[in-house]
Amino acid sequence: MPFNEAWGQFKTQEIAEWTKQYDPSRLVNPASGGNHYACGDMLDLHNYPGPEMYLYDAQRATVLGEYGGIGLVLKEHIWEPNQNWGYIQFNSSQEATDEYLKYAKMLETMITHGFSAAVYTQTTDVEVEVNGLMTYDRKVIKLDEQAVRSVNTRICHSLR
Structure with a gap:
């Protein structure tokens, strides 16, 4: 992936072709969530907070390179106590887990549309972003691990 969200993106088709020639054994993502060109092996969309597939390319894999941003602050495990950010904020692990499971159902629906x-x-979590499945210090898994594992396994089996 040479580019992320169009930051510094230039000569996308040329760079994607060069990347594929350099290592033909790997898939090439020309621009994760960036300006979209019909090159490389996938069309990569970013959408927050919930998953949405707003473009489709029948010639390449259509992927959601970023979605989520479910915020949950656990005060004893954050980097900066006075400023924290998430696309959406919840007050409990259960609420955050429920939102993750809601998004998972949306992903399952998208599979039938080419996702x-x-x-x-x-x-x-990273610095002031509290969107992680785990806290900044990696000491607490913020969502219900078993529920997340179960729904992710179900989605992976649906993609086969």
């Missing part, structure tokens, strides 16, 4: 993959943002 190929999704990446939840993000694995851990």
